[in-house]
Amino acid sequence: MRIIIPEKLAEEILQGKRVIVKKEFRLPENIKPGTLVDIYDEKGNFICKASANPYSNIVLRVISFEKDFDIKELFLERLKKAKKFRERFYKGTYRWVYSEADFLSGLIVDKYNDIVVFQNSNPFFEKYKRELVEAILEIEDIEAIYEKDKYRSRVLEGLKEVEKFWYGNKEETIIEEGKARFYVNVVLGQKTGFFLDQRENRIFFEGIAEGKVLDVFAYTGGFGIHAALNPNVEKVVFIEKDEKATYYIKKNAELNDVKDKIEIIEGDAFKILPKLVDKGEKFDVVNLDPAGLAVSGVPKAKAMKSLYIINSFAIKLIKEGYLVTSDCSYYIHLEEFKELIFKAIRYNKKEGKLFHIGRQAFDHPVVSFHKELEYLKTLYIYIN
Numbered sequence: 001m002r003i004i005i006p007e008k009l010a011e012e013i014l015q016g017k018r019v020i021v022k023k024e025f026r027l028p029e030n031i032k033p034g035t036l037v038d039i040y041d042e043k044g045n046f047i048c049k050a051s052a053n054p055y056s057n058i059v060l061r062v063i064s065f066e067k068d069f070d071i072k073e074l075f076l077e078r079l080k081k082a083k084k085f086r087e088r089f090y091k092g093t094y095r096w097v098y099s100e101a102d103f104l105s106g107l108i109v110d111k112y113n114d115i116v117v118f119q120n121s122n123p124f125f126e127k128y129k130r131e132l133v134e135a136i137l138e139i140e141d142i143e144a145i146y147e148k149d150k151y152r153s154r155v156l157e158g159l160k161e162v163e164k165f166w167y168g169n170k171e172e173t174i175i176e177e178g179k180a181r182f183y184v185n186v187v188l189g190q191k192t193g194f195f196l197d198q199r200e201n202r203i204f205f206e207g208i209a210e211g212k213v214l215d216v217f218a219y220t221g222g223f224g225i226h227a228a229l230n231p232n233v234e235k236v237v238f239i240e241k242d243e244k245a246t247y248y249i250k251k252n253a254e255l256n257d258v259k260d261k262i263e264i265i266e267g268d269a270f271k272i273l274p275k276l277v278d279k280g281e282k283f284d285v286v287n288l289d290p291a292g293l294a295v296s297g298v299p300k301a302k303a304m305k306s307l308y309i310i311n312s313f314a315i316k317l318i319k320e321g322y323l324v325t326s327d328c329s330y331y332i333h334l335e336e337f338k339e340l341i342f343k344a345i346r347y348n349k350k351e352g353k354l355f356h357i358g359r360q361a362f363d364h365p366v367v368s369f370h371k372e373l374e375y376l377k378t379l380y381i382y383i384n
Contacts, residue, residue, distance in 0.1 A: 001037045017368075025059060025060065031052045036050070037050055061105040061122055082096055086363045092176070093112050095196050097118075098364055106121040107121075109136070112175055113174075114141075115142065147165075148187075180225050194222075201326070205223050213228075219242070237263045239273075273313035281317060289326045326379075355382060356380035358376075358379075358380065
């Protein structure tokens with residue numbers, strides 16, 4: 001099918017734009033999701049091949065600038081290019097494919113040593129997952145490939161939720177991150193099993209940790225385990241409501257030989273922090289790493305209020321020390337986040353010195369036209 005788009009959109013695609021949303025262009029509703037269409041400009045020039053979905057907010061995803069291509073060869077070429085870039089920084093474990101950043105819109109591939117996990121929200125790629133798996137196996141000598149497609153954005157594309165092994169059945173491995181090691185279970189874990197985007201922030205956190213540390217929304221203990229490895233840290237308290245995650249906090253503490261330093265409080269951080277404040281508890285370092293609060297369908301004001309509340313309680317727990325606080329919502333921008341945190345500091349009649357801003361890991365690059373790929377920000381603030 002031939003689709004003609006305005007000159008402005010055509011020019012932007014040639015400059016690097018990889019997705020077109022509904023407010024920019026309307027598709028005929030008789031197109032089936034995942035149909036590969038030919039995109040032309042108003043002058044009759046061929047621009048690209050794109051995946052179409054009139055029922056999604058993302059109506060077009062650019063697939064190739066070639067009129068004729070082989071899908072497996074396309075996967076091979078782009079996977080190799082993405083791998084070469086990542087292995088400038090990391091060995092063994094990294095985000096191998098990051099959607100538009102690697103010209104594979106809607107596709108996420110994470111590699112944990114000998115296990116590969118993928119997630120897909122592109123209806124066109126849905127028909128070629130076997131070719132994707134074959135391409136991965138041709139490039140990497142691995143033991144398992146697992147599809148973990150159970151999340152909201154996939155449903156919005158009209159795709160069914162899927163969780164299955166495409167190759168092998170190994171679900172757990174041990175990864176290295178700086179001085180720390182972690183168990184990753186790709187079946188039981190959240191997202192693809194681990195949050196690789198916080199890698200550099202966790203390593204930096206290890207260096208500043210001291211005394212008594214509180215790791216809130218701890219998941220499997222990434223920040224807190226790093227802190228426990230610092231000899232200046234006496235104790236790390238983890239707060240996490242996911243029972244499976246707390247099991248792995250214990251396993252990771254044993255793996256890193258720091259089990260004597262840790263305490264785990266299982267439950268909702270929004271309920272636990274006020275109780276710690278009422279008890280008069282104090283910490284030298286508090287880390288907050290909540291799941292994205294400002295997501296599609298949740299009013300931004302509500303998300304901002306939740307961030308303000310939880311950070312305000314964290315600040316009350318610090319007499320003099322460090323607040324390390326993250327937000328992983330694209331909809332909340334860095335300046336908004338900074339102002340919100342400083343407002344909470346002022347409300348608590350304290351002073352804060354922002355001395356470092358952490359970003360997402362190097363394997364989560366950002367490309368032109370796709371600012372939504374830049375979402376993570378971590379503030380390191382000295383409170384007194």
